[in-house]
Amino acid sequence: MVASVTSLGRNGLYDWLIQRVSAVVLAAYSLFLLGYLVCSPETTYEQWSALFENTLMRIFSLLALISLAAHAWVGLWTISTDYIKPTGLRFLFQAACGIVMFAYVAWGIQVIWGL
């Protein structure tokens, strides 16, 4: 058993599962948006903002946003443990990733809910 306190779930299976599930959510969200744009090529501003005012769409967007953050965290954490060997530098990189991800989520919530 290798201990690690900086990974998302502190457990390999959990991180792995998060990575898979978030990938599915992101794929579904991308396909949905793409499908929407293909089906209605002349989307007006009104239609577009109406879409994002729909509560279901807001929930879906938030889910995608959180999935993106979790997916990126697991991925970047893995990359940092592969390639950045000095502990201090690695921790700094991980902390920076964490702050950026948190900022995106907070900012994203503000945008999605039009707060």
Next chain:
Amino acid sequence: MLVSIYRYNPEKDQTPYMQDINIDIPEGKDLMVLDVLHLLKEQDPSVTYRRSCREGVCGSDGLNMNGKNGLACITPLSEVVKRNKLVIRPLPGLPVIRDLVVDMSMFYKQYEKIKPFLINDTPPPAIERLQSPEDREKLDGLYECILCACCSTACPSFWWNPDKFVGPSGLLQAYRFLADSRDTATNERLAELDDPFSVFRCRGIMNCVSVCPKGLNPTKAIGHIRSMLMQRST
């Protein structure tokens, strides 16, 4: 044929270097790479490498030949030589002791970690622990591993974290004991593998499958371990 071979003698050389030697290959025979090493050694007795059984059973002559890991004794020249040139290097990612001989301690340490022996705390029967033919079949494709290290030293995840990632060879062996109907330590074994490194550092690159001289499939075994971990926790 031109053979370019990795040379390093820490007592003499500051840094490793590649030595180019021309070798006359006898006509009409498809020599193995190990035969070429013997011819090399006749020319220059200081060339150092490991070998023992010379027929792909002992696993001591794992080498990197023209960029691909394999056993020198069962790799015919016709399979690896390109444009009449053969580049021979030690297995990548492990410390070189001398020329083609690498220090395998890290590899063995990972093997040791997975407790490569049957654990069974039930009282032993008078003669032996029996297994049904079906249960025995589950070990096919697992028990044949000869620990040559070709797979683990071809794996980028093992290169970056040889101290934390068990590696394809060790994981194949881990599954060999997880799958054994006579072993009762399944839960303890799985608990040891549940961290982000031991198993989950495998990214499915599958270099292990492409190099294994025994035709084994460590990636598949790793997939089975993952499903077992999943079943245990959901």
